Amino acid sequence: MKNSTKTVAVALVGLSLNAVAAAFPYTTSFEAPTFSAGSALDGQDGWVGGTAWTVVNGVSRTGSQSVQWTNSGGASGVDAFVDLGGVNQVMASVFIQISSNSDAGYYFGLRPFFDNSSSEFADVVVNKNGDVRATTGSSSNSGVSTVANVGNIADQWIEVKLTIDLVSNQVMGSVAGTSFALPDVTVANSIFDLDLYSRPISPTSGTFGTAFFDDYSAEAVPEPATLAVLAAGALAMVRRRKN
Numbered sequence: 001m002k003n004s005t006k007t008v009a010v011a012l013v014g015l016s017l018n019a020v021a022a023a024f025p026y027t028t029s030f031e032a033p034t035f036s037a038g039s040a041l042d043g044q045d046g047w048v049g050g051t052a053w054t055v056v057n058g059v060s061r062t063g064s065q066s067v068q069w070t071n072s073g074g075a076s077g078v079d080a081f082v083d084l085g086g087v088n089q090v091m092a093s094v095f096i097q098i099s100s101n102s103d104a105g106y107y108f109g110l111r112p113f114f115d116n117s118s119s120e121f122a123d124v125v126v127n128k129n130g131d132v133r134a135t136t137g138s139s140s141n142s143g144v145s146t147v148a149n150v151g152n153i154a155d156q157w158i159e160v161k162l163t164i165d166l167v168s169n170q171v172m173g174s175v176a177g178t179s180f181a182l183p184d185v186t187v188a189n190s191i192f193d194l195d196l197y198s199r200p201i202s203p204t205s206g207t208f209g210t211a212f213f214d215d216y217s218a219e220a221v222p223e224p225a226t227l228a229v230l231a232a233g234a235l236a237m238v239r240r241r242k243n
Contacts, residue, residue: 024084025219030055031063041067041080050077052198059212061095061157066214069108069198079111079195086115088166089221092194093159098128099210100154106209107133107144109175110162111197114188122182124162124173125199128154132175133201139171139183144201150176157214164191165221194218 028034034045037057041049052075053067060066067080084090096108109125120139126132130151133144150158153176161174166189171182196216200207 024087024090025217026082026084027215027217027219029060029063029215030065030067030213032065035065037065046082047080048082049080049196051075052077053080053196056212059097061097061214063214066097066212067196068210068212069196070210071198071208072210078199079197081113081193081195084191084193084218086190086192088190089164090191090194090218091161091163091221092216092218093161094196094216095157095159095214096126097157097212097214098126098154099212100128102128102154102209102211103207104129104131105200105202105204105207106211107131107199107201108209108211108213109160109197109199111195112162112164113192113195114185115190115192116188120185120188122162122164122171122173122185123197123199124160124175124182125197125201126150126153126158126160126175127201128152130176132178132180134173134180135182137183139185139187141183144199147173147180148175148178150178162194163221164194166191 035055037055041047041053041055052069056068057065104127107125107127111123114120121135121142123144124134130149130153132148134147136145158176163172169184169186173180173182196213
């Protein structure tokens with residue numbers, strides 16, 4: 001599923017001032033003076049996003065500002081991103097607070113955008129009830145399946161992480177400390193960006209959602225040994241779920 005915001009941004013990547021690659025690694029808490037509360041996220045510090053994404057004051061994990069996503073009033077844009085410049089290894093993290101008045105059908109998390117456009121996926125999303133969904137089966141699968149439940153998380157800050165290593169093809173996800181493996185990404189050669197992401201699931205339309213995003217980072221991946229430990233932990237969790 002590709003949205004108009006991303007499609008237009010990619011088409012104009014050589015022309016748009018908003019598409020200037022950010023320094024890597026990149027971290028932000030969406031604070032002033034770099035970010036202006038009450039204004040659209042689009043265009044601030046290189047971010048690109050639709051009208052659903054706004055910098056707000058008063059709800060935050062750290063500092064005083066965060067980014068709010070809401071589809072009220074016909075706002076649009078399922079993802080927001082800052083260009084990472086095409087890296088082949090990245091560990092992204094963001095803290096998300098899903099409002100209790102969001103429908104349970106709305107999920108929020110992280111989605112990567114690879115150099116091979118929409119042919120591979122590695123999505124991690126969660127709803128207010130703590131149902132975690134992720135890309136499963138194959139990286140060519142645009143759908144997401146339930147992989148864990150982390151308990152009711154409405155109106156709480158929880159961390160969503162996604163680690164992608166295109167050298168080893170490994171992909172790891174984590175929500176509120178619960179880790180799991182995603183399908184290997186075998187075709188892509190680089191990662192353009194790691195997006196803040198919103199997704200309506202069951203139903204896919206007519207669903208209301210509101211969430212806040214704060215303390216976003218995109219950094220180099222851990223040492224291979226660290227990834228191996230994460231993968232082993234994820235495998236153990238899968239086995240426990242099956243037993």
